[in-house]
Amino acid sequence: MTGEQGMSWAPGPVETVDVIAEGPVRALAGLLDIDPPAEALPPLWHWLFHLDRYPQAALGPDGHPRDGHFLPPLPDRRRMFAGARFTAHAPIRIGDEVVKHSALTSVAEKEGRSGRLLFTTVRHRLLRGGELLAVEEQDIVYRSGDAPASAEPPIRPDGKGLRRTDERAFALSADPALLFRFSALTYNAHRIHYDFAYATEVEGHRGLVVHGPLLAVLMAELGRTAQASPEALSFTLRRPVFAGTNATVERTDDGAKVTNEAGETAAVMTFTSGV
Numbered sequence: 001m002t003g004e005q006g007m008s009w010a011p012g013p014v015e016t017v018d019v020i021a022e023g024p025v026r027a028l029a030g031l032l033d034i035d036p037p038a039e040a041l042p043p044l045w046h047w048l049f050h051l052d053r054y055p056q057a058a059l060g061p062d063g064h065p066r067d068g069h070f071l072p073p074l075p076d077r078r079r080m081f082a083g084a085r086f087t088a089h090a091p092i093r094i095g096d097e098v099v100k101h102s103a104l105t106s107v108a109e110k111e112g113r114s115g116r117l118l119f120t121t122v123r124h125r126l127l128r129g130g131e132l133l134a135v136e137e138q139d140i141v142y143r144s145g146d147a148p149a150s151a152e153p154p155i156r157p158d159g160k161g162l163r164r165t166d167e168r169a170f171a172l173s174a175d176p177a178l179l180f181r182f183s184a185l186t187y188n189a190h191r192i193h194y195d196f197a198y199a200t201e202v203e204g205h206r207g208l209v210v211h212g213p214l215l216a217v218l219m220a221e222l223g224r225t226a227q228a229s230p231e232a233l234s235f236t237l238r239r240p241v242f243a244g245t246n247a248t249v250e251r252t253d254d255g256a257k258v259t260n261e262a263g264e265t266a267a268v269m270t271f272t273s274g275v
Contacts, residue, residue: 074116123137
């Protein structure tokens, strides 16, 4: 594929195989303070599996791998998870051996205020014995070069954790322990989630960043515990949520949203529910 400014980068599709083990499922249930699912994975819990486990020597200064199959050849690359679309076709059950087929479907290069930006989409197909279980498209944005430190005062990560307030909402005030546990479950070594100095001084954030996938899992959980479980999800991350701030994750008429303590919408999700 060729971006708007001529980048030629076309990695081919890849396949990986993993078994849906009970341990990671129970661990995520513990993080969310809920009972673990008995058989099928809730929406988006497949993110616990098919993880890239690179050698320590292969990591770059941001904690991500320096090189990887779907990592673009962009100098001083910074990665941002922008959103995804997920459709379930059949239950993913604990004990299943699942094949994950991944392919780059789009890439566009643009020039932003802070430097070059590369917008990519990777489509993942999950299969069991040839049966299609789910399709997911992930949107990832890569920025070239460091960002200036935020002019606003830093936010210390002394949050109170995660609490379910009622059937329609979570109160989220993330602390380092919560971010550490989710990073460990998803094998995510990105330093913006645990290294305060790096997050603020190198990547220009106001504090430790709450994982976009964690916000998505919380929004999907609100749909799962409603009258019907979501079969199709679409979500977009609009702005970061920082550890130590008070955010609300709540159901809406057509999905869910995350609102930060300033009243700004940080993430939105829409879903179609089964009957």
